Amino acid sequence: MSGSFSSSVAGRDIVALEGVTKRFPGIVANDSVDLSIRPGEVHVLLGENGAGKSTLIGMLSGLQQPDEGRILVDGKPTPITSPRHALALGIGTVFQHMMLVPTLTVAENLLLGGPWWQRPRTEELEARVAEITRRLGITVKLHAKVSELSLGEQQQVEILRAMVRNSRLLILDESTSMLTPKGIDELGALMRRLVEQGLAIVFITHKLKEAAAFGDRISVLKLGRKVGEIPPERFRALGEQAIISEIVELMFGKQKDDPEAVERPVRTVQAEAAPLLQVADLAVAPTDNAPGLSSISFDIRPGEILGIAGIDGNGQKQLAEALAGQRAATGGSVRLEGVAIEALSVGERRRRGLRYLTDDRLGEGTVGTFPVSINFFLKQVGAAPFWRHGVEQRGEIDERAAQLVREYDVRTPSLKTPVARLSGGNIQKVLLARELAEGAKVVIFNKPTYGLDLANTLASRQRIRDTAARGLAVLLISTDLEELLAMCDRLAVIANGALVGTVENTDDARTRIGRLMIGLAA
């Protein structure tokens, strides 16, 4: 690679897009987008799901070619024909989904791509990695298997890989979506060090706060078009709140404050009513890849939202599954309306009004290849009126499904569309419609807004509030503390499979929960 930093004097574009358009069957993914990417800048690409961010990245990294317009590298029009070509031009990409081979070590992953007739040059690599990691202040376990690393560590390896390959432009695609809050801050600091060394960074996100915190320049994409840009001069002049409201204006076309910060409406929890769900000393044995549960006790009254806060992987999923009956409990009791249900099957618990919205929407929540209509009734297969004598009643199903599609605003081309073709937000609506249907009394939500864009996140939250307002008991499991604080009446903190404390959602709840999460008494 010949292009050194000297050729990319600050202020000149390393890469520029001019009127780039990309069409896929049925949609225009990018509609004459202009973009200038400069060294020493974090250029944030902000947009909701389906705004065309990923397509833009695909074209910069050589996976796709534009239909119209051109890409300039160092001022010269350059079609980027393949991933190899992109690497040779100094464009390194960290994709949203990890692009490391889990069965190989870190070193082997970094060596991938060398000429096939060569022996892997491990010593050379080690020296180079040592130099780069020292400069960036990160540590990387070169000889660990990738599958043994945390997601944050894997991401550092991917960034390191781009550096080892002399990248001048680093593209980070939705890189914070899998990280812990601490990991996100570390990534932000790392990006800052990288641009200080003269790199250009394109940072893709749909989170406004990250854009404001980490960016130098922001471009906002909406439905494939670039609807606005905040240049660095203006960026520096504005405060974080001002930037966020300007972005919101660009994205939604009207002025409003941080849309996620909704005032928590005062709800009337029927304090004297008997609890709908009572859990006492629930325990689950640990398995090879999941922690167990112990001493889980809580009550939820009608109209109440109880939040479960905690760092991901501390037994949240086990708790939800144990309550739903999908995981065998080794002790304790679960009472629904005062009746013990811990020995009942999954189906029986559901019939009695206990509903569970899984976070694994496509894996266990829906059958991707089945049409939308059938997915509404997956948990009632064989039951009247949708099935009679074992025969599917197409008419009944379609009629009720059409009603649910309207009621829950599911955006689907037709009832016959396989559910996997819908966006994440619309799949979630199908699940909501199914679980909240008649007969629900207690609803467990596991990470209900995970991976959804802003509009769908807000819609899902409203749906959960409405559920509680109808007098149902809601258990809301989430790793997003802001979400819990905005929604819940009380919050319990889970750590290592046990509830370590419960607090009322009052003004100091945030600090008390923070203390519980790091192992201090509230």
Added chain:
Amino acid sequence: MTGLFSEVFLSALLFGAVTAAIPLLLAGLGEQMSEKAGVLNIGIEGMMLAGAYLGFVGAFYSGSLWLGFLTGAAGGVAVAMIMALLCVRIGLNQIVIGIALTLGLEGLTALLHHFQFSRSYPRLPAADATIIPLLSDIPVIGPAFFKHHLIVYLAVALVFGMGYLYRRTQLGLNLQAAGDKPAALDVAGIDVIRTRTIAVLTTGALAGLGGAYLANVGAGLFIPFITNGAGFLGIVLAMLARGRPVWVLFGALLFGVCLSLTTAMQVAGINIPTDVIQMLPFLAVMIMLVLFGRRASLPAALGIPYERGAR
């Protein structure tokens, strides 16, 4: 039963085991490479048949076993090219194409053989053995393991060559990445299609060679359907070996012993119905699958055609 444990019987049994194991070894090593790269190669039985037929024809008309091995390997590669074109490049279903290739080659080789030799089955002269000095003088072991055709020793050496390839070379890394996470290989700048094509063609060459050995050295003649499931045994071996060539060798020897037992026990005149004895190798397969099948670890992208940018 006196004959059963005599020295002569034992060394004949083991000699037969090695002879029976070599085609399985070559097929297993070949399949292993395909699977490592993410291609489930069900067509390997067809590749072996092509190798057996062309290998026999080559050796029969030229009088040279080595030329026969060469034409056999070429026959395997020819079939593998079809597989690579349809499954790797165009991305058709690997299982369907594999079965079609096997069935097609079964018919084609039988037909060609019938045209050429009518109903006669001409034999090749017995293969020359390369006798290893000193080692071949050891009782039992010597005549069993050290009086084989040169290609047998080369095949065993290949086991270690493959081990080196997978553990120590760039190509080995690329192959594994192509099977476990092809998208990662692609964005690292290596052509996944090309990597997989190399693997499939190598499989063809090894399977063809195995078939040629089976016909030219093992049997000394070609009869239709001569492979009799050897390719499928190779698939089982590759799956149980968890990516390690040396386990293919052990597995092949184990199956070789079973196959050899069927002949040896008939020769020894033991009073068991031959049908039962002939079931032995397949019984062994089932036992091995029950014992080790659950621990077989296969590449994550095995059987999935790679398409750039597909999600």
